Amino acid sequence: xxxxxxxxxxxxxxxAGLETILQVLTTALAHNGYGVLSGREYHSNIIGRHSYVLIxxxxxxxxxxxxxxxxxxxxxxxxxxxxxxxxxAAGGFLIYDIGGEDIHVGxxxxxxxxxxxxxxxxxxxxxxxxxxxxxxxxxxxxxxxxLGLNYREIVSELRxxxxxxxxxxxxxxxxxxxxxxxxxxxxxxxxxxxxxxxxFAGKEKLxxxxxYIAMRVAExxxxxxxxxxxxxxxxxxxxxxxIVSGNDVVAMGKIVGGVRFQSYYPITPAQDESFFLENYxxxxxxxxxxxxxxxxQTEDEIAAxxxxxxxxxxxxxxxxxxxxxxxxxxxxxxxWAGINEVPVVITYYQRGGPSxxxxxxxxxxxxxxxxxxxxxEFPRIVVASGDHLEAFHDAVEAFNLAERYQLPVIHxxxxxxxxxxxxxxxxxxxxxxxxxxxMISHVENPFEYxxxxxxxxxxxxxxxxxxxxxxTGNEHDEYGHITEDPVLRIEMYTKRMKKIExxxxxxxxxxxxxxxxxxxxEILLVGWGSVxxxxxxxxxxxxxxxxxxxxxHIHYMSPFPRRRVSELIDKIGLENxxxxxxxxxxxxxxxxxxxxxxMIRKEIVKFTGRPIYMxxxxxxxxxxxxxxxxxVLNYGA
Amino acid sequence: xxxxxxxxxxxxxxxWCPGCGNYGILTALxxxxxxxxxxxxxxxxxxxxxxxxxxPHYIRVSGVHTLHGRAIPFATGIKLANPSLTVxxxxxxxxxxxxxxxxxxxxxxxxxxxxVIMHNNQxxxxxxGQASPTLPRDMRTKSLLKPNxxxxxxxxxxxxxxxxxFVARAFALDVKHLKEIIKQAIMHKxxxxxxxxxxxxxxxxxxxVQFYRKAIYRLDDESxxxxxxxxxxxxxxxxxxxxxxxxxxGASIPVGVFYHNPLVPSFEERLQGRLxxxxxxxxxxQSITVNGGAPLIDDRRMRKLFSKxxxxxxxxxxxx
Ligand SMILES: Cc1ncc(C[n+]2csc(CCOP(=O)(O)OP(=O)(O)O)c2C)c(N)n1
Ligand code: SF4
Numbered sequence: 001x002x003x004x005x006x007x008x009x010x011x012x013x014x015x016a017g018l019e020t021i022l023q024v025l026t027t028a029l030a031h032n033g034y035g036v037l038s039g040r041e042y043h044s045n046i047i048g049r050h051s052y053v054l055i056x057x058x059x060x061x062x063x064x065x066x067x068x069x070x071x072x073x074x075x076x077x078x079x080x081x082x083x084x085x086x087x088x089a090a091g092g093f094l095i096y097d098i099g100g101e102d103i104h105v106g107x108x109x110x111x112x113x114x115x116x117x118x119x120x121x122x123x124x125x126x127x128x129x130x131x132x133x134x135x136x137x138x139x140x141x142x143x144x145x146x147l148g149l150n151y152r153e154i155v156s157e158l159r160x161x162x163x164x165x166x167x168x169x170x171x172x173x174x175x176x177x178x179x180x181x182x183x184x185x186x187x188x189x190x191x192x193x194x195x196x197x198x199x200f201a202g203k204e205k206l207x208x209x210x211x212y213i214a215m216r217v218a219e220x221x222x223x224x225x226x227x228x229x230x231x232x233x234x235x236x237x238x239x240x241x242x243i244v245s246g247n248d249v250v251a252m253g254k255i256v257g258g259v260r261f262q263s264y265y266p267i268t269p270a271q272d273e274s275f276f277l278e279n280y281x282x283x284x285x286x287x288x289x290x291x292x293x294x295x296x297q298t299e300d301e302i303a304a305x306x307x308x309x310x311x312x313x314x315x316x317x318x319x320x321x322x323x324x325x326x327x328x329x330x331x332x333x334x335x336w337a338g339i340n341e342v343p344v345v346i347t348y349y350q351r352g353g354p355s356x357x358x359x360x361x362x363x364x365x366x367x368x369x370x371x372x373x374x375x376x377e378f379p380r381i382v383v384a385s386g387d388h389l390e391a392f393h394d395a396v397e398a399f400n401l402a403e404r405y406q407l408p409v410i411h412x413x414x415x416x417x418x419x420x421x422x423x424x425x426x427x428x429x430x431x432x433x434x435x436x437x438x439m440i441s442h443v444e445n446p447f448e449y450x451x452x453x454x455x456x457x458x459x460x461x462x463x464x465x466x467x468x469x470x471x472t473g474n475e476h477d478e479y480g481h482i483t484e485d486p487v488l489r490i491e492m493y494t495k496r497m498k499k500i501e502x503x504x505x506x507x508x509x510x511x512x513x514x515x516x517x518x519x520x521x522e523i524l525l526v527g528w529g530s531v532x533x534x535x536x537x538x539x540x541x542x543x544x545x546x547x548x549x550x551x552x553h554i555h556y557m558s559p560f561p562r563r564r565v566s567e568l569i570d571k572i573g574l575e576n577x578x579x580x581x582x583x584x585x586x587x588x589x590x591x592x593x594x595x596x597x598x599m600i601r602k603e604i605v606k607f608t609g610r611p612i613y614m615x616x617x618x619x620x621x622x623x624x625x626x627x628x629x630x631x632v633l634n635y636g637a
Numbered sequence: 638x639x640x641x642x643x644x645x646x647x648x649x650x651x652x653w654c655p656g657c658g659n660y661g662i663l664t665a666l667x668x669x670x671x672x673x674x675x676x677x678x679x680x681x682x683x684x685x686x687x688x689x690x691x692x693p694h695y696i697r698v699s700g701v702h703t704l705h706g707r708a709i710p711f712a713t714g715i716k717l718a719n720p721s722l723t724v725x726x727x728x729x730x731x732x733x734x735x736x737x738x739x740x741x742x743x744x745x746x747x748x749x750x751x752x753v754i755m756h757n758n759q760x761x762x763x764x765x766g767q768a769s770p771t772l773p774r775d776m777r778t779k780s781l782l783k784p785n786x787x788x789x790x791x792x793x794x795x796x797x798x799x800x801x802x803f804v805a806r807a808f809a810l811d812v813k814h815l816k817e818i819i820k821q822a823i824m825h826k827x828x829x830x831x832x833x834x835x836x837x838x839x840x841x842x843x844x845x846v847q848f849y850r851k852a853i854y855r856l857d858d859e860s861x862x863x864x865x866x867x868x869x870x871x872x873x874x875x876x877x878x879x880x881x882x883x884x885x886x887g888a889s890i891p892v893g894v895f896y897h898n899p900l901v902p903s904f905e906e907r908l909q910g911r912l913x914x915x916x917x918x919x920x921x922x923q924s925i926t927v928n929g930g931a932p933l934i935d936d937r938r939m940r941k942l943f944s945k946x947x948x949x950x951x952x953x954x955x956x957x
Contacts, residue, residue: 033950194948201945240949252943256934258925261718282912285938291923292912294717299743303710306703310683310714313701314722316920318714336704396932426947429939433930446678447697463921464699464715465722468677472694472702473686481649481694482702 002232004059006185007067009084010177011052012076013110014045017174020199021074022053022421023243024178024210028187028195030241030423033234035062037533039611040419041637044268044359048110050079052637059232062423064387064533067614068635071229072184074177078103078132079111082119083637085135090143093229094136095180098148105130115637145228147221151176155213162209172213179214183221186230192218242426246417249388249424250347251276253395254319255283255293256429259345261311261318263296263304268360269418270321270349301326305333305346312344313471315439315463317399319345323415324353324366331373334408336473338378341452341459341496343402343409343437347395350414350529352609361609362415364529364582370410371557371591377493379500381405382557384412386532390555391417392427396434401507404437405499406458412557414582416530416611443467450478454491457498504559512556513564517543521550523625524572526600527580528554528588531612535580538617549621554588566596578624579603582612603630610636642671645697652691658809658835658846659688662756663695665807665815666725670698673820680723683712685732687763689756689835692727706737709744712751719921720905723823726753731761734770734790744828745799749904752822752829753801755792756809758837759844766840773886779842793883796830797876797896803829804879804896808853809836810846814892821894827903834890849890856882856893866898 010021018040026036035058042051054070056063069089075081078100088094105111105119123130128138136146155172158164164172175196182192192214193207200206244252251273254262264274278295294311298304304320311318322330327348337344350366352358370382381401385391394411402409438460443449449467453459462469470480475492477483483492516532517539525535535551542549552568554561569577569592579589579600586603593599604620606612613635620631645667653659670680680698684690686705693700703711708726716724733741733755744751759772766780770790777784796804803825807815815833822829834853836846856862866875879896909915925933940947 027948030948031951190951198945198948234950238950240947242943242946243948244946248946252939255942256932256939258932258934260920260923260925261714263714280942283934283942285941289913290933290938291925292915292918292920294908294912294915294920296713296717298710299739302707303713303740303743306707306710307714307717310701310711310716311718311920312714313711314715314718314921316718316923317925318718332704333707423948426940429932429934429936432932434926434932435930436926463719464681464701465679465719465921468697468699470694470700470702472700473704474702480700481647482691 002230004232005063006057006072006229006231007070008055008072008074008181009052009070009087010055010074011050011080011084013047013079014042014049014051015047016076017171018051018053020174021177022055023199024192024195025055025181026243026421026423027198028182028191029057030243031191031194032187033236033238034059034231035236036423037063037066038421039066039416040421041610042360050083050110052080052084057231059234060236062236065537065614066611072181074181076173076177079108081132081135082108082111082130083115085139088139088144092144093184094139094144094146095177096132096136096146096148097151099150099152101133103132145225147180147224149176149180149217149220154217157216158209158213161212164209172210175210175213176217179217180221182214183218184225184227184229186227187218189215238425240426241423243421243423244388245272245419245421246388246391246413247272248276249392250395250411250413253392255280256432257396257399258317258434259293259319259399260291260316261294261296261308263298263307263320264322265298265301265304265326267323267326269351269415270323270326270347272418273321273347301329302333305330308344309333309337309342312342313464315465319347321347321349323349323351324369325356327366327369327373334380335374335376335378337408338374338380339376339473339475339496340471341406343406345398345402345409345411347411347413349418350412352607358609360415362582362611363607363609364414365584365587365607367557367583367587367591370412378496379405379407379503380558381407381409381503382412383409384529384555384557385417386529386553386555388417388422388424389427396432400435401503403439404435405503406437406461407499412529414529437461441466451480452476452478452492454478454495457495457502500559507556507559509561509564512559512561514553514555515550515568516553517550518548519550520548521572522548522576523621524550524552524568524577525580525621526552526554526577526588526592528557531580531582534612534614534617537614538621541614541618542621557591560591560595562595565592566598569596569598574598574600577602578621580612580617582606601629604633605630606633608634608636639674640671642667645670645677647695647697649694651695653688654839656838657688658758658837659692659756661809661812661815662754662833662835663692665812665819666692666754667696668812668816669819669823670696672816673823675723679721680725681715682725682727683708683715684727685729685737687729687732687761689727689729689732689762706732706735707740708732709737709740709751709753713744713747713749716749716751717904717908717920719919720750720916721919724751725823726751728753728755729762729769730755730757730759730771730792731769734792734795741795742799745796745801747904748800748802748827748901750826750828752819752831754819754831754833756835757792757832758835758841760837760840762837762840776843778840780840791883792832793895794880797879797883800828801830802827802898802901803894805830805894806832806834806892808834808849808892814855818894825897825899827899827901852888852890853892854889856891856895862893864894864897866900869900872898
């Protein structure tokens with residue numbers, strides 16, 4: 001019997017090659033047509049602390065969410081076994097290093113005292129001594145199949161065979177894991193070869209010894225178990241996949257969207273996007289350089305936003321990328337962009353706050369920050385992406401909206417999306433247009449140019465260098481000169497505020513809020529950002545049980561899709577609506593209330609910094625249906 | 638095409654107190670722009686906040702009046718997006734060395750072709766006379782309740798240490814001299830800094846016009862003063878001499894060019910090395926569309942650019 005889908009956790013110390021395992025496996029699986037989604041969890045640390053990837057592979061769809069329990073737990077180190085043994089499904093497989101059999105949980109200081117004590121307690125309740133060997137026996141007694149391998153012995157073969165020096169042998173541990181998993185799934189040598197070739201493109205010498213190790217281990221597994229987790233032949237229609245993280249797709253979207261200036265100050269989980277762009281600072285296709293992108297690492301986030309604004313004034317499509325603490329610093333610049341009607345894009349990757357709260361974990365608790373920060377009133381557009389493909393399109397659209405309405409656009413994402421890697425069909429630019437709005441490059445009389453002409457909410461915009469113009473953070477007249485005249489103040493203020501009304505009229509509400517699942521639901525989940533995937537999965541799951549459920553995905557926070565949301569709420573009834581969010585407050589329900597006067601009182605929230613998993617959301621929904629008003633989720637290491 | 642300085646003046650009411658040193662700076666700057674014959678459309682004056690921050694509105698070239706302390710990064714973005722523009726930064730001493738000190742230092746490290754003119758009145762003018770980072774310790778100007786408890790920062794030394802390649806000082810009311818310095822600074826290809834001693838007649842009763850008239854002397858008048866680095870081997874020595882000279886304060890205050898190093902590559906040149914065609918075809922002037930609206934990076938180009946991210950699915954086995 002073969003499986004329709006498979007979940008795996010692979011864990012080890014930060015820096016031990018998890019990234020390699022993930023890339024190789026994802027590539028190998030994609031090469032066989034499977035859809036793959038993976039989430040990555042790690043500490044705010046460079047080397048040594050526990051990190052892991054959770055992978056979901058499917059032969060019938062591109063997975064949208066992550067879930068437990070898993071069929072495979074592959075441990076690079078003993079800490080992983082202790083941390084995740086509970087995540088294993090009955091009948092699942094544990095891959096571990098028998099070299100670490102005698103390790104006691106109390107000895108693993110990298111683990112953190114709270115977790116150590118919790119696990120010791122948990123195991124002692126089961127009468128298990130917290131030593132790997134004992135834990136393995138216990139798991140076996142529960143039906144888990146274990147696969148103990150001597151990691152050190154296996155990689156040492158590479159010494160004679162490929163002349164790998166002893167100090168470098170541990171780098172091949174990741175290939176043991178790749179091989180063990182390949183063996184369980186039954187991935188063939190060609191797939192593994194493709195996986196490593198993509199990973200080590202440009203460093204071909206590394207491919208062969210890695211493939212060798214992986215296939216050696218796969219062979220051991222095959223002899224022991226056959227290919228017990230073989231997946232069904234993929235039924236997905238794609239002939240190719242793009243393998244991307246959230247950071248990658250946003251950067252790609254920016255490139256297609258015509259970014260020409262990106263400034264940033266390093267901060268997790270945003271910086272990888274700027275690194276990606278820097279790799280493409282010269283856009284060369286077929287030997288021809290089509291364009292170039294200036295990527296500037298600034299001295300701080302204040303400079304990041306203000307240089308981007310400056311570049312935009314000069315006429316370049318300009319953006320910056322950051323997360324919470326950095327965005328806080330950008331807020332003064334945001335207000336300046338607001339009063340000066342500057343098209344600028346801020347890509348905002350949320351993480352767990354407040355302050356540096358959980359710097360490498362996820363969250364959605366910055367919704368209010370994105371929508372409301374800034375002194376004074378000014379219009380802004382806030383778009384929140386729910387998945388990778390959406391993020392790609394939103395990254396392009398963010399520039400279009402910024403230029404069409406001449407205002408700052410905040411593109412809101414989160415760490416879950418930024419760091420999860422997924423196989424997507426190659427996005428198409430077919431229906432895309434680049435809309436530069438009322439940008440002009442020729443001005444009849446450059447001395448009479450009115451940058452802020454009052455003939456409509458959006459004035460003709462000439463870049464610096466095409467006319468004489470003034471900008472100021474103070475209230476100003478049509479030329480951009482300071483004024484405190486009360487009549488002009490009303491006119492200029494109103495002109496600016498009208499833009500959001502214009503955007504509200506022009507951007508279809510179907511684009512700003514999408515309904516998934518039943519179009520006549522009894523129960524409605526409401527959420528945004530990366531809640532999208534897991535909510536849609538749960539909707540489908542519940543529908544199979546005969547419950548008519550829908551998911552309302554709020555895509556634009558500003559201008560808010562007020563009419564659509566309001567109508568849906570009236571139709572379904574507030575008592576049947578549940579807000580789902582990565583926060584304590586379920587901020588989205590407050591935003592909805594603000595715009596519609598209707599306050600959703602039921603909520604499912606999570607603020608551990610870990611994603612919402614499908615299995616826990618499904619359970620939480622049934623608890624709400626049983627009469628609870630609020631469920632706080634907590635699954636995940 | 639030469640124009641008279643009046644050509645470069647707007648007809649707005651000037652907001653400063655009568656007798657303010659800012660008038661001298663405004664006059665010198667407009668004259669410098671006029672004498673260099675700068676195209677008003679291609680010239681941008683970027684300012685911070687404060688009395689000094691209002692300068693752009695009085696000059697008929699493009700003006701960007703930004704945030705307190707942030708004129709330099711705004712100017713950085715403008716210049717890097719379109720290096721063919723002449724970009725001049727105006728800021729107060731509080732602006733550039735207090736709230737904006739980080740940006741001030743960063744500009745030196747980058748050596749972008751910007752000219753920074755600092756209105757140094759030792760006080761925060763527009764917020765009514767608090768001590769700025771250039772006011773010496775124990776000094777008490779008339780608006781201070783108590784003598785200044787913080788030490789002063791030496792702007793020239795900081796500029797040199799940060800990497801500015803043209804560093805000078807001038808007096809706001811010696812318009813002719815200041816104008817010449819501004820012209821040199823604008824023509825210099827790299828980060829230029831001018832510390833302009835600017836009497837604030839309303840709040841600073843210590844560093845007054847009379848005080849400066851007595852103390853100031855010209856570096857040009859020193860027979861062997863040569864601030865220019867003509868060979869990289871001279872850099873260290875010229876820097877040290879300039880730093881030593883910059884320590885003089887009080888009874889005799891030198892003005893003129895302290896340090897001038899035309900040999901350090903500008904940031905624009907550094908970018909040209911990495912990006913190619915950057916100067917000829919900078920970000921602000923590139924076309925991002927084809928056929929009037931489709932993205933320049935179409936499907937075919939996107940696939941080529943990101944080919945490393947695209948994995949083909951192998952053909953299904955024949956049994957299917
Ligand atoms: C972020 C911020 N903080 C404080 C202020 C208030 N503020 C306005 S003008 C000014 C002082 C400016 O002093 P300086 O830069 O020395 O310029 P001057 O007025 O002396 O020319 C301050 C602090 C502000 N505008 N923005
Ligand atoms: S307060 Fe001082 S700096 Fe400001 S305008 Fe008056 S004299 Fe000039």
